[in-house]
Amino acid sequence: MKYLVGISRVFVGILFIISGFIKLNDPVGFSFKLEEYFSPGVLDLAFFEPHALAISIFVVILEVLLGVMLLVGFRVKFTVWSLLLMIVGFTFLTFYSAYFNKVTDCGCFGDAIKLTPWESFTKDIVLLVLIIILFKGKQYITPIFGANAKRIATLAALVLCVGYCNYVLNHLPVIDFRPYKIGANITEGMTVPDDAPKPIYDYAWRFNVDGNDQII
Template sequence: MKILVGITRIFVGVLFIISGLIKLNDPVGFSFKLQDYFAPEVLNLEFLIPYALLLALFVVIYEVMLGVMIILGYAKKFTLFSLLGMIIFFTFLTFYSAYFNKVTDCGCFGDALKLTPWESFWKDIVLLVLILVLYFGRNHIQPFFTRNIRSISVFTALVLCLWLGYHVL
């Protein structure tokens, strides 16, 4: 179980970092995708449309940070609950989008990789299973480095994400 959790932890972390950085490179494009989801004919959350860019930046930075945190073993309980919450939400969203054929491209990997709604849903199911492996094997997640080095690494990742988000706007 320890080896499975270790491999899964690195895989999920790297996937979240890559996915987040791709979208962080074009937060405006991701905000357009969020606006598609907020439209009246999809989720009917029109009041969120003016905040789409801010939400896009928050989501992608949070995604990168969760990837960094799970790899480092930083704030394990918070990180695992956040990963679970995020993947459950996006699994629901991609199922809704696929089943009702509302948004035809999830925007999960920006413009780098186009996925149909059903492909995105099944990707989220696989990620959900992997994150559940991490959750139930959480006792096998041992932190890398000392507490101070982990904290500095997470803070540095946050500053770099904020800088990149500011720089690309």
């Protein structure tokens, strides 16, 4: 169990930091994705739409902080509970998107890595299992720094996240994965590759033959 917890701790911590940082790099883009989830055709939570950007910033900074706190072993009980609640929420959203085909891209990794709804759901199931292991074996999540160093590391991560977020909100993303980033040829990016699957057209005509409708 100790080794399982150790492996899960490193994997979950690093993945949360990477996932959070990619979205933190473009919180406005992630807020658009949240608005899509809040829309009447999906979760029908339209009253959250005006606050999508604020929620986006809070979620991505929390995601990075939880990854850092898990790795350094700070506030273990709070960290593990928060990770569990967050991944349960993410798993519900990705399952809902995949099963009902509502949101075709969850935005888990922004524009950097595109996942299909079922791929996102599978990723969240794996994370859910790993976080349950952390929850069951949280006594093995030992600090790697002293008490003051853990606080300083977490505070430093918070300050860096807030500063970085403020910068990208007032400028362009530092690492721009968007298809319309500076220097991108939009026309070229919209061309269809020669080896892409060809569209299939299916035509149906309804005829009245001897008083009976027939579809041809």
